[in-house]
Amino acid sequence: MIRLRDVNKTYKGNVVALRDMSIDIAKQEFVFVVGPTGSGKSTLIRLLIKEEKPDSGRIWVAGKDIGQLSSWKVPLLRRNIGCVFQDFKLLPSKTAYENVAFALEVIGRPPHVIRQQVPQVLDLVGLTKKRDHFPNEMSGGEQQRVSIARAFVNRPLILLADEPTGNLDPSTSVGIMRLLDRINRTGTTVVMSTHDSSIVDTMRRRVVELDRGVLVRDQARGVYGVNA
Amino acid sequence: MIRLRDVNKTYKGNVVALRDMSIDIAKQEFVFVVGPTGSGKSTLIRLLIKEEKPDSGRIWVAGKDIGQLSSWKVPLLRRNIGCVFQDFKLLPSKTAYENVAFALEVIGRPPHVIRQQVPQVLDLVGLTKKRDHFPNEMSGGEQQRVSIARAFVNRPLILLADEPTGNLDPSTSVGIMRLLDRINRTGTTVVMSTHDSSIVDTMRRRVVELDRGVLVRDQARGVYGVNA
Amino acid sequence: MAVNLEYVFRETVSNLKRNVSMASAALLTVAVSLTLVGGALLVKKGVERATVQWRGNVELSIFMKADASQPESEAIDRQLKSMPEVKDYRYVSKPEAFEEFKKIFANEPDVRESLTVEQIPPSYRVVPREAEQTKIVGERFENTAGVFRVSYAKEEVDALVSVTNFLQIMLWGIAAVLLAAASLLILNTIRMAIFARRREVAVMKLVGATNWFIRIPFMLEGLLQGLVGAALAFGVVWIGRDLVQDRVAGARNDIQLFKQFLVTGPDVMTTGFVLLGVGVFVGTIGSALAVRRFLDV
Amino acid sequence: MAVNLEYVFRETVSNLKRNVSMASAALLTVAVSLTLVGGALLVKKGVERATVQWRGNVELSIFMKADASQPESEAIDRQLKSMPEVKDYRYVSKPEAFEEFKKIFANEPDVRESLTVEQIPPSYRVVPREAEQTKIVGERFENTAGVFRVSYAKEEVDALVSVTNFLQIMLWGIAAVLLAAASLLILNTIRMAIFARRREVAVMKLVGATNWFIRIPFMLEGLLQGLVGAALAFGVVWIGRDLVQDRVAGARNDIQLFKQFLVTGPDVMTTGFVLLGVGVFVGTIGSALAVRRFLDV
């Protein structure tokens, strides 16, 4: 489903974010990406949705070499990928409902489908009461859950989640992880970066560890810290 | 140092964020504020820096009733309080260095003091190499640390930290907690909201728990979950 | 490009509502700058009308010999009637010409008394269709039998033609400059408004929106701003014209000259359509161009 | 209000650099709209100058009786010399007047031949200091001994006076409207630029910045934008004037009339200072007002 070969990414100012990264992620896999702050987790996710381009190396997503993708096809790529951004990236002038609905409008779903699915998904993340709140009228955790709802409302092939529980309390986090697990079981490949060791340790899924841009560990049914 | 009496805060749309909150926090105390997402932790912090006004009740900070404060004195209040915002609130057109320096410029510190103190503080949070990066050129954790550095660079009387480790990996979090502890020991009152149970459980400081805006627990040397 | 119409309208309306501050700023720019354009266009129209009148009053006189025969006179009459360049003409007989002469020299009895009716030549007063044709018409008659002399206040005619031509060109220039300035200002404002929302555009792209999906609501927004702004400008111009018209109508006779400047209702309507066209075009295309910069994500 | 100057300058420069897109948009608005104002001011100046010349050419004629005595003539000469309202005058003797008469009727020998030198009255041609004074000056001589008739092309003078007055008022109006429009557009743009940075302002306040601490760099920024924008506008106006000047100077004689429109270097400089003043004032005050809205955090 996802394949990277010798991918390098250096930001301006000689900041190496990823170095010679190669990895294969199969369909329906659930992968945790861990690593200290600034180790390149978000960069990896940005490369997968072509928000950034690698300096060298090739990336395949859903069977397509995204380096070869013409720019008008990029939206099609992104519609197959749901993405929870670390900084949420909600549309500030849309309510929670509208933010989630937007992901469906983008792929041309008819209004009656939208009216049916969005409330369902908002209910799943526990935000039914906040549906008409704008992002700046919600708590951090609520915004994060809107972002999660938006990412999977259109049942993407791949779900990328960049620290989706950073602003959630442990019990809400557990709920969200159950949700992600359920989504994964219905056939969606999930790649999730996280700092939450208890989540990684209880889920026991494949763990990929980055350190200063280098893949230092790739462990099936792994734990958060190698010393844990 | 901080005293709330019967404070109520309801946002538009009848969202009760705080209900009949009364609390006293002494000088030099270290207080964790915990509670599920949307329970009013950030609202409490916003009230303390007068970003929001309570609907009823009175609030004293550093001996002053901030409800009575005339608007031109609000900046003076805020200079005595360092605040780490949940969403960082960095100035997007300033580099890491400049963001931190701004907190000193605001209180009129001379340039030579700024040139000396800012690098020190950036070093403390491990961002010396990122000093000339703009916020959008830093990882989530790096931005969060800039926000932390800005909050305590002017040695405030009170440090309010809203989930300051949400985007940090466990070992960096431990480093930041050591830093906050040190700052607390030098006489600064610290109020920190968090979802990180391991931090709360290892520090064993006073824990205040909110649930849907109501103070449900106030425990000296407490732990994160009451069932933990 | 298959974009749901319902989505587009809902999106546009909510964008306008939720970005009221920026949207109204753009609207204001459109209104103010198109008001200037509209004002210039109306003044141009007014001067055009006045010019037509001024030029319409240009005459040439064909003086007949005092002893010109009836057939000679009739031949000239016939020729004048047949010339397409001649708008109007009339015959001034000897007694009429003498009356005119006496009037001109009313205050100078010495001069007045020195001539008799018989000495004054009769003439044809000819109004050419175009001021520029005065000379062409005149020259035809210069050597015709019975004609004593063709007199066209040559200098005056030339001056009038060149002055009005110059005025026209100048006013075209002013209108063009104002139009260019207005377009620039509107584009600039739209660019600012969209710049302020660039992050939003980037997020939309990251969520999988195609360029057209993002662009169309922005264009519709620009279209509406252009339309409403132009309508406001039109309203101001209309009211402005009425005010000026009233003032001029109520003024003393001695600025009668300016009555010729007056513009008609249809002139104002035409100007209105120009304004609406410019507003809509610049608003729509400007939005499309402005948003373009932020679509490469 | 004790704001560090070094901070203010550094902050202003880096704001301008890092918000280049918005800053240059505001600059463009200042430049374009002040160019319009500058153009209007110069045209106004030009018409003023032309008016002075036109009005300066207004004459009245005091025709003497053909049999007026030498002392009578001298008395009039003396009185004219002593009147402050009289700018200039000259005596047209009988032979001179006859030459003039012959020239006027050069094409009409019948008329020309009908008068002798003796029949033509001599006259004083008087140029009053102000066109409005023509009548006052003339009336003084109407019943003076030896005077046959005072002739002032009354209608023409009245028309000229009212036309030029009207033109002046109209151009004042246009300049005022353009100035108002320019100020509005500039204010509007500045408001947009600051609106786009409202969150930044809010963050500054949350970190403990006083209102003045935030406001001063914004004001300095507005001042610089106003200054540079006005300077650009000034440059365009200057070049525009030179172009027009060259064209007019190179043009054929028959638009000699327009040479009277020419404006001098000092006129342009004055206009430049007005533009700079407006730019700086509106830029600075506009920024202060615009940022004000976002300071209540």
Ligand SMILES: Nc1ncnc2c1ncn2[C@@H]1O[C@H](COP(=O)(O)OP(=O)(O)OP(=O)(O)O)[C@@H](O)[C@H]1O
């Ligand atoms: N636009 C950019 N320009 C320059 N450097 C950048 C840019 N974006 C990221 N970086 C740098 O690249 C490195 C990797 O960043 P990335 O965001 O991928 O880290 P991360 O693993 O997601 O960290 P975190 O856990 O803190 O979110 C960091 O050192 C960061 O400073």
Ligand SMILES: Nc1ncnc2c1ncn2[C@@H]1O[C@H](COP(=O)(O)OP(=O)(O)OP(=O)(O)O)[C@@H](O)[C@H]1O
């Ligand atoms: N501006 C606002 N308008 C309306 N409701 C708001 C606003 N800000 C916050 N709320 C609501 O107030 C409640 C408390 O919000 P607050 O941000 O204090 O929660 P929190 O404890 O910080 O949550 P988190 O852990 O998710 O950050 C939430 O239900 C939130 O939706």
Ligand SMILES: [Mg+2]
């Ligand atoms: Mg990251």
Ligand SMILES: [Mg+2]
């Ligand atoms: Mg919060």
